[in-house]
Amino acid sequence: MHQLHKHISQRIELTEAEFESIYKIFHEVNFSRRHLLIGPGQTVLHQYFVLKGCLRTYMIDQSGKEHTVQFAVENWWTSDYIAYYTGENSILYVECIEDCQLLQVKREDLMNLFKQAPKVESFFRGQLESAFVAFQKRILSNLYMSAEERYRVFISSYPNIEQRVKNYQIASYLGITPERLSRLRSQRIR
Amino acid sequence: MHQLHKHISQRIELTEAEFESIYKIFHEVNFSRRHLLIGPGQTVLHQYFVLKGCLRTYMIDQSGKEHTVQFAVENWWTSDYIAYYTGENSILYVECIEDCQLLQVKREDLMNLFKQAPKVESFFRGQLESAFVAFQKRILSNLYMSAEERYRVFISSYPNIEQRVKNYQIASYLGITPERLSRLRSQRIR
DNA sequence: CGCGACGTTGATTTGCCTCAACGATTGTGG
DNA sequence: CCACAATCGTTGAGGCAAATCAACGTCGCG
Numbered sequence: 479m480h481q482l483h484k485h486i487s488q489r490i491e492l493t494e495a496e497f498e499s500i501y502k503i504f505h506e507v508n509f510s511r512r513h514l515l516i517g518p519g520q521t522v523l524h525q526y527f528v529l530k531g532c533l534r535t536y537m538i539d540q541s542g543k544e545h546t547v548q549f550a551v552e553n554w555w556t557s558d559y560i561a562y563y564t565g566e567n568s569i570l571y572v573e574c575i576e577d578c579q580l581l582q583v584k585r586e587d588l589m590n591l592f593k594q595a596p597k598v599e600s601f602f603r604g605q606l607e608s609a610f611v612a613f614q615k616r617i618l619s620n621l622y623m624s625a626e627e628r629y630r631v632f633i634s635s636y637p638n639i640e641q642r643v644k645n646y647q648i649a650s651y652l653g654i655t656p657e658r659l660s661r662l663r664s665q666r667i668r
Numbered sequence: 669m670h671q672l673h674k675h676i677s678q679r680i681e682l683t684e685a686e687f688e689s690i691y692k693i694f695h696e697v698n699f700s701r702r703h704l705l706i707g708p709g710q711t712v713l714h715q716y717f718v719l720k721g722c723l724r725t726y727m728i729d730q731s732g733k734e735h736t737v738q739f740a741v742e743n744w745w746t747s748d749y750i751a752y753y754t755g756e757n758s759i760l761y762v763e764c765i766e767d768c769q770l771l772q773v774k775r776e777d778l779m780n781l782f783k784q785a786p787k788v789e790s791f792f793r794g795q796l797e798s799a800f801v802a803f804q805k806r807i808l809s810n811l812y813m814s815a816e817e818r819y820r821v822f823i824s825s826y827p828n829i830e831q832r833v834k835n836y837q838i839a840s841y842l843g844i845t846p847e848r849l850s851r852l853r854s855q856r857i858r
Numbered sequence: 859c860g861c862g863a864c865g866t867t868g869a870t871t872t873g874c875c876t877c878a879a880c881g882a883t884t885g886t887g888g
Numbered sequence: 889c890c891a892c893a894a895t896c897g898t899t900g901a902g903g904c905a906a907a908t909c910a911a912c913g914t915c916g917c918g
Binding site: 537539543545547559560563564592596599600602603606607608609610611613614615616617618620621622650653 | 727729733735736737749750753754782786789790792793796797798799800801803804805806807808810811812840843
């Protein structure tokens with residue numbers, strides 16, 4: 479079974495024939511490490527399903543500091559969702575931090591597919607519900623957890639991520655400086 | 669046109685007859701100030717559309733501090749969405765901070781309706797997309813904005829909210845102490 | 859009218875940032 | 889394949905913003 483088929487099947491039932499018709503609007507694309515998938519100012523027509531690799535979505539503020547919104551690894555979806563959903567120009571970067579094998583899909587194609595196959599819309603509604611829950615939990619964590627606790631939660635929700643991304647990138651996800659993260663980690667060992 | 673019909677029409681087209689059939693699964697409920705709609709440990713079967721009034725969703729951490737996830741005013745939807753979507757027991761409080769007139773709808777009824785009326789599912793998918801964007805922006809704001817900037821953004825995105833909720837509740841939404849908020853506001857006036 | 863909840867102000871403490879220096883590791887060009 | 893440069897992670901010193909703790913005035917409600 480195709481990796482995407484398996485992924486979708488976790489949420490809704492789908493015959494091989496149904497999957498084939500859905501899969502028509504997806505296109506496999508490959509990018510090497512450091513490739514910038516999306517940069518500020520662009521219009522964002524696509525979202526991406528990660529077959530293999532790791533990506534990071536982040537912004538750069540006026541003072542030049544990076545702030546990471548999310549990482550995406552195998553079987554995650556990614557894009558600049560602010561631009562993708564609103565049609566506004568992007569303010570985010572989406573960068574491959576490993577060589578990446580992705581499935582690209584155009585929002586327009588997806589919207590048309592929803593009309594023909596309500597099942598597919600159900601799948602994406604379900605995805606959005608899960609994302610909604612994850613975001614709400616993240617906002618809560620930022621409100622009541624210490625930097626150290628947030629670090630611990632992060633590590634357990636993205637297994638093996640430490641081997642795949644730079645520490646300063648993790649720090650920019652947690653909202654702390656790389657120095658601070660370094661100190662938190664050395665404290666934990668003692 | 670009914671307030672809910674008007675609200676849904678902003679996103680999808682809906683005839684009067686279609687609205688009537690949808691409206692069947694909604695029930696009007698009224699609560700007075702301080703009523704606790706949802707408390708920790710409960711299962712959450714419903715979400716609510718606010719016809720009139722103001723509600724607050726928050727948690728209380730181990731040290732007894734409150735942390736506000738969201739406020740809901742007229743024409744907003746609210747619930748403990750973590751519990752509502754996952755089926756887990758609630759960890760949040762949803763409290764009426766004014767006398768409230770609400771439309772209650774059961775998730776189960778909504779899911780059945782989706783099968784009959786894909787349009788309705790499209791509406792809620794659209795809602796989720798907007799919420800997703802709002803959350804992503806909020807997470808970004810927390811990463812790169814100062815407390816003062818976040819306060820300013822908050823005030824402009826919830827107009828007149830200052831007259832409706834307590835300052836310590838706003839502070840707990842912004843992730844700062846009431847003392848800090850008080851000082852920020854007195855600075856701004858100068 | 860009296861009590862409790864709330865908002866404000868002041869004094870003190872602290873968690874985290876900034877700046878800076880120094881290895882270690884990675885990447886690159888000769 | 890090696891040498892050098894750039895990037896990254898760590899550690900230390902110093903400073904600042906925001907939290908904490910405490911006191912007091914005020915408002916609203918029972």
